[in-house]
Structures are given as C-alpha cells and as structure tokens.
Amino acid sequence: MKTLTVPDETPVFPLRWVVATNDEAAPLVIRLMLALVLFPHGAQKLFGWFGGYGFDGTMQYFTETVNLPYLLALSIILIEFLSPFLLVAGLFTRVVGVLISLLFTGIILTAHVAIGFFMNWNGSQPGEGYEYHLLIVAMAVSLLISGGGKLSLDSKLAK
Template sequence: MMDLGLLIIRLVVGLSFAGHGAQKLFGWFGGYGLKGTGGWLESIGVKPGVTMALLAGLAELVGGLLFAAGVGTWVGALLIVFTMLVAIVKVHGQNGYWVTQNGYEYNLTLIAVAIGVALIGPGAYVLF
C-alpha cells in the first residue's frame, strides 16, 4: 500500500509541478509563456526576466517529470525544493505563512513533500 501511496503523491505533485513549468515555457494551461512570465519576473526585480523564466520553467518541468516518474527522484526533489525556496524568498515570504494572504504555506508544503519522498524513496512503481 505504501508503494501505491507514493505513486499517487509523486504523480499529483510531479505532474502539477511540470504543468507549472509548461505554463512558463509554452503558455500552456492558461500560462503566460516566456515573455509574459519574464515580464512579471522583471516587475518584481528578477532580471533578466525571460532568461530567469526559462530557467524556472525548465526546473519545474524537468523536476516535476523526474519526480512523477520516480526516476532521479532526488534530482527532481532538489529542483522542486530550489524553485520553491526562490518563490518564498522573492514572492511569498514577505506575506507571512498563510496562502490566503499570498504567503508561503503551499510552497513549504511542496518542499516537505519533495524532501519526504526523496528520503523515503519513490516506491516500487517507477517508470523504469
């Protein structure tokens, strides 16, 4: 049962994270693509915006796919953790904890899940 639980966690978190990367990179799922995300990043002082949007999008897409597949789980988890730490420092940290005030509650939850799964391992159900 633990293996099935790990699979569910990995798929939901990993594919959601990969979807956020696709929003940044390609404008899929209602995202703004590289130019739109880059413009927003520049507006909060992250420069060069388009380059940083590309790096963030790649980290989210690759990290999410690795995490979901259970292949390179540690690498996927590190990419998730790093991206969420940057989000906390640059966007959410100043707003306090609760997500209802645009705080870092959700980011910290994703960090905990990524580290937890990396420490436990991906379980039996992995892509290869």
C-alpha cells in the same frame, strides 16, 4: 574513474544513491500528486496554457521585473515544466526532489514570506501566503529522502 563493485564484482552504477529507492507505495503517490500539481504551473510559464504568460512573458517578468539572471529564469521554467514528467516516470526522483525543494524555498523567501502563512482566500491580502509552497517543499524533501518508490524507473536503474 574506477567503477564501484559489490562483493561479487558486479559493476555498480557510480551514483547509485541518486536512484536508490524501495518498493513502497507512498513515494509513488507523492510523485504522482506532485507532478499533477506542478504540471499546470510549468505549462503556464513555458506555453502560456492555463492562463499563463508563456515563455516570453514569463522570461520578461523574471528578468525585467524580478531582475533574475537569464539562466536562473530559464532554469525555473524548465524545472517546473520538466519535473512533472520525471516524477511520473520516477526517474532521478531524488535530484528532482532537491531541485523542487530549492526552487520553492526560494519562491517562499523572495515572494511569499512577507505576506504570511495563509493563502489569500478572501482577497484581503496583497498576495498569497506560503502554505501551498511549504507543502510542495515537504513533498519534494520526502522524495529526496525516500527515492521514487514503487513503479519508478529509479528502482530499475538501482538494480
């Protein structure tokens, strides 16, 4: 594969669009808040922290109750656990944005859309609505559009 070059013949990272970003603060804030919100959910699924079922329990639920293929179930756990670390570092932010938006769109469509929009604040619904998940999708798509922004490793790789 031929390496792309800029007019002065300097080699360019072949997938530069993956790390392309600017020096704005808004993506930094979104990255950090999204990482903060996602980390406990990934830790629940992988380690059983914060009242979760851990890896074995989560895999059993995904593969036996929800009937997901093993690799898809594993991918869900890994995306939710590893994404916060990549977001904090601002590394491959656009890829993480794609993965999170796809994951949470799937969660909305398969588990929450039938319940409705609103969270189950008073316990009268059979589960949670999708408003939280929709905010996660919006944050992830925003990062897909903007990149990692200020203080991201993406900005270092893009140079």
